[in-house]
Amino acid sequence: MKTLNLIGGGRVGQTLGRLLTQDGQVRVQDVLTRSITSAEQALAFIGAGRAVGQMRDWRPADLWLLAVPDGQIAPVAATLAAADSLPTATVFHASGALSADVLKPLQDKGWKVASAHCLLSFASPPMALEQFAGTPCALEGDALALAELRPLFTRLGAQCFDVRAQDKLLYHAGAVFTTNFLPVLQDLAEQLWQHSGMPLPLVQHLRASLLKNCVDNITKLGPQAALTGPAARGDAALVAAQGQAVQRWNPGAGEAYQALSGLAGQLAKREARKS
Numbered sequence: 001m002k003t004l005n006l007i008g009g010g011r012v013g014q015t016l017g018r019l020l021t022q023d024g025q026v027r028v029q030d031v032l033t034r035s036i037t038s039a040e041q042a043l044a045f046i047g048a049g050r051a052v053g054q055m056r057d058w059r060p061a062d063l064w065l066l067a068v069p070d071g072q073i074a075p076v077a078a079t080l081a082a083a084d085s086l087p088t089a090t091v092f093h094a095s096g097a098l099s100a101d102v103l104k105p106l107q108d109k110g111w112k113v114a115s116a117h118c119l120l121s122f123a124s125p126p127m128a129l130e131q132f133a134g135t136p137c138a139l140e141g142d143a144l145a146l147a148e149l150r151p152l153f154t155r156l157g158a159q160c161f162d163v164r165a166q167d168k169l170l171y172h173a174g175a176v177f178t179t180n181f182l183p184v185l186q187d188l189a190e191q192l193w194q195h196s197g198m199p200l201p202l203v204q205h206l207r208a209s210l211l212k213n214c215v216d217n218i219t220k221l222g223p224q225a226a227l228t229g230p231a232a233r234g235d236a237a238l239v240a241a242q243g244q245a246v247q248r249w250n251p252g253a254g255e256a257y258q259a260l261s262g263l264a265g266q267l268a269k270r271e272a273r274k275s
Contacts, residue, residue: 002026002062006049007076009033009042011122012094013067015129017046019156026152029061045125055083063148064091066103074102081105090145092116096172099165100141107142114141116149117172118158121179133157140165186211188253195249224267231264239265 004026006013013031020026028049033039039051052058066076073093080086088110091103096117103113119136122128137158139146150160163171186207193203217226230238239261247254 003029003059004063004065005030005032005058005061006042006046006065006067007032008065008067008069008072009039010067011125011128012118013065014042014045014125015122015132016065016067016094016118017042017049018125018129019132020152021046021048023155025155026063030058032058055079058083058086060087060089062089064089066091066093068093070095070098073098077103078105081109081111088112090114090148092141092145092149094118096138096175097169099168100145101165103141112142112145112148114139114145114149115168116153117168118153119175134159136161138163138168138171140168188250188256192246192249224270227264227267229264231261232268234265234268 002025004017004020006017006028009017009031010033017028017031021028028046030052031039031042031046031049032052032054033042036051036053039053043049043051064080066073068076073095077091080091090112091106092100092114093103094117095102095115096119098115100107100113100115103111107113115138117138118132119138120128120131135158137153137160139149139153139160140163146162153160190203190207193206194200214226220226230242239258243254243258243261246257
């Protein structure tokens with residue numbers, strides 16, 4: 001059984017560590033986070049491994065997962081590369097925006113490097129475990145590293161596909177639009193409703209019903225056919241008036257309303273050309 005050292009015990013690290021442990025393909029070995037306490041908390045969820053407090057405590061491993069924030073991947077890679085006592089292995093990070101190039105210090109020393117990004121909202125590790133089956137997983141990096149990672153993630157239930165290094169920022173921007181911006185838009189909608197005098201119970205009801213109905217329509221009909229509203233109808237006068245009202249309420253939200261209305265109008269025209 002292959003061993004895996006995990007650097008970073010946040011939501012992604014905990015979820016992948018638990019999945020790998022449950023599957024039995026890999027034995028989680030050493031886990032390093034910002035503190036021994038947080039490492040032990042991660043281990044409690046993963047169900048395996050040993051908390052380590054510093055670099056000299058790391059043991060050699062077959063696989064290394066850097067599940068740290070994007071800005072920390074390069075420094076961690078440089079630290080690993082400087083540890084001459086560690087034999088070469090396969091190392092991968094979980095960033096959706098960065099390519100495996102950020103691991104170049106390790107690649108220069110003979111390590112196999114890759115990135116593996118699971119397109120899932122890791123808001124809660126327990127929920128992510130339940131939702132993981134069928135999750136798309138974008139793979140990029142050395143051919144030999146991908147030959148190891150592809151069957152690993154496929155057995156976890158992921159649907160693996162290749163993404164080019166130069167396309168990772170755009171690929172990840174798509175994920176940001178669909179998972180990160182939706183909660184922002186929902187929050188703005190709820191603020192507008194409450195500002196307009198809608199009782200809170202009705203606001204919460206709409207969160208459960210209107211949002212679900214919209215997602216159901218997109219799933220069944222596709223984005224173009226599911227589009228409704230003034231921009232979809234080509235009602236430019238209403239879009240302008242509504243945009244000005246939102247601008248007065250919140251300048252940033254007003255700018256977002258105008259930009260999204262423009263994109264909605266383009267989407268509506270594209271649908272019209274198809275019909």
